[in-house]
Amino acid sequence: MIKTMNCTRCKTKAVLKLPRHNAAFCKDCFNSFIHDQVHKAIRSQEMFAKNDHLLVAVSGGKDSLALWNILLKLGYKTDALYVNLGIGDYSESSQEKVVHFSETVAVGYGAALHVHTVERHEGAGIRELAMMAHRPTCSTCGTIKRYQFNHAAIQHGYDVMATGHNLDDEAARLLGNVLHWQHEYLEKQGPSLPASVDGFAKKVKPLYRLTERELAAYCVLNKIDYVVEECPMAPGARTLLYKEVLNRLETESPGTKQMFYWGFLEKSRPAGTPTTIMEKDRSALHPCSLCSQPTTAEICSYCRLMARAKTSTAR
Numbered sequence: 001m002i003k004t005m006n007c008t009r010c011k012t013k014a015v016l017k018l019p020r021h022n023a024a025f026c027k028d029c030f031n032s033f034i035h036d037q038v039h040k041a042i043r044s045q046e047m048f049a050k051n052d053h054l055l056v057a058v059s060g061g062k063d064s065l066a067l068w069n070i071l072l073k074l075g076y077k078t079d080a081l082y083v084n085l086g087i088g089d090y091s092e093s094s095q096e097k098v099v100h101f102s103e104t105v106a107v108g109y110g111a112a113l114h115v116h117t118v119e120r121h122e123g124a125g126i127r128e129l130a131m132m133a134h135r136p137t138c139s140t141c142g143t144i145k146r147y148q149f150n151h152a153a154i155q156h157g158y159d160v161m162a163t164g165h166n167l168d169d170e171a172a173r174l175l176g177n178v179l180h181w182q183h184e185y186l187e188k189q190g191p192s193l194p195a196s197v198d199g200f201a202k203k204v205k206p207l208y209r210l211t212e213r214e215l216a217a218y219c220v221l222n223k224i225d226y227v228v229e230e231c232p233m234a235p236g237a238r239t240l241l242y243k244e245v246l247n248r249l250e251t252e253s254p255g256t257k258q259m260f261y262w263g264f265l266e267k268s269r270p271a272g273t274p275t276t277i278m279e280k281d282r283s284a285l286h287p288c289s290l291c292s293q294p295t296t297a298e299i300c301s302y303c304r305l306m307a308r309a310k311t312s313t314a315r
């Protein structure tokens, strides 16, 4: 927060400086800036249309709650899904934040909140399921969240699923993929992944033009109460290191993060062309023989995970 600077747009007192845009904004102009950036993301990546029905994946953190708020304010029909992972106090307090936002803000727009409780539906919390299936917690979590979000989107007929990944997340992921020359991931990294086949929802990341710091400021200025603690399972040492490195570069040379990620998007495909699912991926997908969700194997990773967890309990 700064004291003496004036808003670049309206010349009243600024509350926030944005070096990467060489600008400072008052609260109203900052909100317009955030909304403009999301609007640009939606349009340039052809994410969705005004009458599409959207489902936002909310975790109780700043990014996803900010995203839900922005999409509602921009006039999109947007419901949300919260997955309670059964991680003690962390899951309880994050659910509280989501429910609070839903009951105080989203309800005014007629938006609904779906809650999926892992302990109730999968039979145990994420940590226990991971132990039973002999898998790392975060990969177990990823499999279940991907499955349940896709399931909810298809079951309730949503056109598009949106997540709160921001510029810092995407730039750090890109750096990791480039450092390890993960060609396959690089080909698929983008803010708009079309529905590949029937049974898979289209996935978009409308916050890819905004940084973590900007989204935290948006929540504070708009009194959006979010869970500040990270998930206690978050190991992410490598991702955190990439974020730190990019932050160092950003401090020395504002605009580096956006140049890196937006530059990648422009150079890896013609301007304005959303990411496409590769033909080889499309043709490899078929319905899981147990649950019918698309998979490249005979049985999808969710059904395999649940089978492993059950076998371990039965022993």
Ligand code: SF4
Pocket: 126, 137, 138, 139, 141, 142, 231, 232, 233, 234, 235
């Ligand atoms: S840190 Fe791991 S367990 Fe926690 S929400 Fe993220 S993926 Fe799930």
Ligand SMILES: [Zn+2]
Pocket: 007, 008, 009, 010, 011, 012, 025, 026, 027, 028, 029, 030
């Ligand atoms: Zn202003």
Ligand SMILES: [Zn+2]
Pocket: 288, 289, 290, 291, 292, 293, 299, 300, 301, 302, 303, 304
């Ligand atoms: Zn399955």
